[in-house]
Amino acid sequence: MNYSIYAESTPNPAVMKFVSNRILIAENMEILTVEDAKQMPLAAAIFNFPFVKGLFISGNFIAITKNADVKWDDIAMQLRIFITDFLNKEGVVVKELKTIKKVGKKKEQETLNFSEMEQKIADILDEYIRPAVESDGGFISLRSFENGVVSVVLKGACSGCPSSSLTLKQGIESLLKQRFPEKIKNVVAYEE
Structure with missing residues (x-):
């Protein structure tokens, strides 16, 4: 074919x-x-x-x-x-x-020794956020969760996108705050 x-x-x-x-x-x-x-x-x-x-x-x-x-x-x-x-x-x-350096493999995330809370956040990103981000030509993965701040890595079309801050705040942050009230304070993009 x-x-x-x-x-x-x-x-x-x-x-x-x-x-x-x-x-x-x-x-x-x-x-x-x-x-x-x-x-x-x-x-x-x-x-x-x-x-x-x-x-x-x-x-x-x-x-x-x-x-x-x-x-x-x-x-x-x-x-x-x-x-x-x-x-x-x-x-x-x-x-x-x-x-070749691979970006954001699920196995790579699992080897980061995520805490239970980080794994829950990673699972939500995988299930609800990643499909939408990939449909726009991008990729997202959890980097860390510390003191209420979720740090994510953005790749592809998401990197440098003018609407990525809107996606982070209105999409990802609101979903995570909804799922984990009082645990999530902020979602930020980690620049590599």
Whole structure:
């Protein structure tokens, strides 16, 4: 079956989501430099476009961050055709998964030795928040919970998104305060 790609806008005006009819990768990966893309032929090829600032690949999509010098109207079709052709000819998204830094794997979260409360928060993020964030080309994971402050890591389209603070406060923080009254004071984004 050939790959078919369509472009989808995200709440972040600097990021466009390119969605495939097939799974591209089982992990979540953020690629911010050509160096990061060494074992990822598709990502390395996309970085050849001078306007590409970063990529986030998860499941069946690639979220591409562009610089401010170009408009999506001028480049989205070019990228969509390029990705489709590359996948149908090369078909290689990742050469060797072992050597690539993965972002936010569930097993990675479990190895953080979360407290019982942190695990409850992580489970709520996984069940209620992550699907919505991923549908917008992003990724969220719990970093920590300390003194009533929930710290989350945002990747992909969420990183640098103008509406991410609104999502944190009105979406995530209100849900967690509802679930755990008097335990949650604030939700903040952790910058790596």
